[in-house]
Amino acid sequence: MHAPSRMLFLLALFLLALFLASFAFGRYGVPIWDVARILVYRCAALVEDGLSWLLQRTVAFLPETVPWAAQMETVVINIRLPRILLACMVGCCLSAAGASYQGVFQNPMASPDLLGASSGAAFGAALAILYGASNEGVSLAAFAASLITVLLVFLLAQRAPGHRVVNLILGGIMIGSLFTAATSYVKLVADPTNQLPAITYWLMGSLSGAKLSELGFAAVPMALGCIPLLLIRWRINLLTLGDEEAQTLGVNTNLLRLAVILCATLVTAASIAVSGMIGWVGLVIPHFARKLVGSNYRYLMPASMLLGAAFLLVVDNVSRNLLAVEIPIGILTAFVGAPFFIYLLMRREKTL
């Protein structure tokens, strides 16, 4: 097998192992043997339900009584499973978005919040919390505000004369800072006993609220973004050549760039909406992936996705196990991310 392909295969295996292993960690002591039995039982229950539905009559091959406490099943299925899935999904999306942005803007410093997606989401979420929205309402508001912000940046860059890519970046910085200021204002007027801590906590990013229903909500836009990104991944290589060279190869660079930005923004907005602000994943993981499989987006994109999912899963395992109370994951990713970026800065070799 080709070296980068082998690496992708290894990464996928690694993620799978980590995914299964993550079920064993948690503050509620569930013996590992029971974890395995609960998982197998629940999978079998799904098969049973499926068969019942297909045959249109009750099929029962599982025992009525199970040899573990009901609370253990609650822990494994209602608390751990959604979090583990969410960590993988968010990590995968943020990292894919980061890799895409870095290619489109030919800038190693590009991250998913480059076009103001996270500042917009933060403002939307803060506003929703201020008006007493429920969890789903906050996620929806963050998602919508994030997309609107990027749309604003895009329109601004279209109207402004000059280099489009530079306009996009500048527009992102400006609109982003505008929304950051607006978020600060919302925090100022928020009620300090309930709303303010809720906003602050949301801004730090956390997967602690994960529920299976929320996952379904996030999975649609994430899939809508990630699948196209995977399909057109090799074309992102062309964008890194620069516009003139790509155009001489017969590529409509503007359309391609628009498509990539659109997909990357969609997955970023969906991730931030369900997890809050989680920095560094989108910036650092693509660089890490580049070290493993090289700069060809054909391998880089899936490698970033797998590695991003694995990274966030590990960090979230620490976040929910290290202390009795939850540590916001946004804090931990920065603690891991910042030293690595400093290391990159000191080495200064081929980074893109």
Add this chain to the structure above:
Amino acid sequence: MKKLIALVLAALLVASLAGCTEDTLVPTDTPAPVDTLAPAQIEAPEETTPPEEVAPNTRTFTDSIGRTVELPAEIEKVAVSGPLAQIVLFALCPDKLVGIASAWDTSAEQYLATEYYNLPELGQLYGGQGELNLETLLASGAEIVIDVGEPKDSAVEDLDALQEQTGIPFVHVTATTETMGDAYRKLGELVGMPDAAEELAAYCNRIYAQTLALAERVEKVNLLYCLGDAGLNVIAQGSYHAEIIDLLSNNLAVVEAPSSKGTGNEVDMEQILLWNPDVILFAPDSIYATVGEDATWQEVAAIRNGTYYEVPLGPYNWMGFPPSVQRYLGMLWMAKLLYPEAATYDLYTEVAAYFKLFYHSDLTEAQYDALVEHSIGAAAEAPAA
């Protein structure tokens, strides 16, 4: 390349191991009565059908936001959703709490019994999510999670979702300064302690009624509540935190948009000179200690006349930050400070009674003197005439 993978793998392994060791540490972290529950369940695998079906002794309870939940008949282990619920429920059933939402202030150590002071910290909820680790909550063996205070608009959905996810009933009991008595009766019903709850409820109602009556018949003092590093933040009239201040004094701080934040509204020195209050209350971390030597502040009547005081702190700010039952303590103190002729009670007796009821602690006279060292004028200090 291979080295790099090895490095990554090693790093990840270490991280997972960290998770592992923490995991095994859990039983030693949690208090003894709590972790006896999990092993019992493991050893007795036959009793695995949901407890609702096995135990016929369940009951339904309708909480303050209209949610009907099914509860065990006897509740022995209670978890709280946040600091407000913590303060309220600590007064009622300290022995039933499996943990607290946020750590006590270090000043609480001298008042609280050691086992209460060392209750494990479980973290608090902010709406639907938060620091409260759901697995820690389940491991603590809590039979109910109680939220006290004013409900958020989304409280019904948030609590329903958490209840569905964890399988533990979540209950909200609405409480304001005015309705604290009723809230205590409801909580008493909830945790099966009607007598203790009635005592607290009667206390809250009595202090509130007594303070309202006192506020009716006195001529109110012109007053400012100042806080912040420079003493230039005020709690404005009509704000959420000004409840007692507005009730018991003529709060001079009238601003266009009263801030509901604990830090109040920021004003400048000229504005304070213009208001020229007769009495100033300084928050515990403000400039009480140095303000007497400041030439500009000398222009203010309250500073010039020496009628400025510091709000007592212990274990919480008595003026109700966070805004919970210690507001009754604030009422007692403020009424005695400002209107010693009308407030005919002995403040030490009243404060000691409060500490006994709400903190289960015997406040010594020395502790009391330290608490109110900068907080009472000569008139209030003298025995009631």
